[in-house]
Amino acid sequence: DQQVKQNSPSLSVQEGRISILNCDYTNSMFDYFLWYKKYPAEGPTFLISISSIKDKNEDGRFTVFLNKSAKHLSLHIVPSQPGDSAVYFCAASVHGGGKRGADGLTFGKGTHLIIQP
Amino acid sequence: DGGITQSPKYLFRKEGQNVTLSCEQNLNHDAMYWYRQDPGQGLRLIYYSQIVNDFQKGDIAEGYSVSREKKESFPLTVTSAQKNPTAFYLCASIQGRGYGYTFGSGTRLTVV
Numbered sequence: 445d446q447q448v449k450q451n452s453p454s455l456s457v458q459e460g461r462i463s464i465l466n467c468d469y470t471n472s473m474f475d476y477f478l479w480y481k482k483y484p485a486e487g488p489t490f491l492i493s494i495s496s497i498k499d500k501n502e503d504g505r506f507t508v509f510l511n512k513s514a515k516h517l518s519l520h521i522v523p524s525q526p527g528d529s530a531v532y533f534c535a536a537s538v539h540g541g542g543k544r545g546a547d548g549l550t551f552g553k554g555t556h557l558i559i560q561p
Numbered sequence: 562d563g564g565i566t567q568s569p570k571y572l573f574r575k576e577g578q579n580v581t582l583s584c585e586q587n588l589n590h591d592a593m594y595w596y597r598q599d600p601g602q603g604l605r606l607i608y609y610s611q612i613v614n615d616f617q618k619g620d621i622a623e624g625y626s627v628s629r630e631k632k633e634s635f636p637l638t639v640t641s642a643q644k645n646p647t648a649f650y651l652c653a654s655i656q657g658r659g660y661g662y663t664f665g666s667g668t669r670l671t672v673v
């Protein structure tokens with residue numbers, strides 16, 4: 445049972461435009477959400493997070509939106525740059541950790557973002 | 562600089578062999594995790610440890626074993642019982658909920 449879903453395996457966006465990456469979740473106990481960026485043969489790096497008490501969090505070119513009623517979050521990158529080409533993972537955690545222990549994360553399968561010149 | 566070090570970066574294993582992947586952190590984090598990444602599968606949790614001398618199975622623990630004798634170290638052994646061990650393995654640790662995971666750079670294991 446996939447609790448965190450990223451339904452687009454890949455996304456192609458022109459340089460300078462907005463990239464929107466989507467993530468849906470099914471576990472209503474999730475209360476903390478994160479986005480990670482991963483280049484090939486490297487470990488993921490933390491991008492931005494949001495708590496369930498908020499509906500938006502912004503950090504430079506990156507903004508995460510959370511719609512709790514729809515169990516949906518999205519990552520907006522504006523403007524998109526060539527260095528943004530990578531795989532982006534959505535992740536979520538349950539307060540107290542549940543089966544994954546305190547702070548343990550459940551990951552989506554990732555979306556490969558390709559920024560075209 | 563603080564961080565997580567995984568070694569080796571590339572590892573080749575013969576059929577029937579056990580191999581151990583190293584993960585060391587100098588971040589003073591209590592919790593550590595092992596994930597496996599396969600193409601199109603995302604990150605799947607193998608084992609995690611929240612404290613020294615304690616660890617728990619994740620979603621795909623069969624064929625793997627771990628130990629946590631020191632706070633800094635969380636080695637993963639891929640045993641011969643793991644039927645499809647070829648994958649990219651990631652180790653992570655966490656400071657607390659507001660900070661997310663810190664990941665190592667990964668180990669690519671290939672069965673030859």
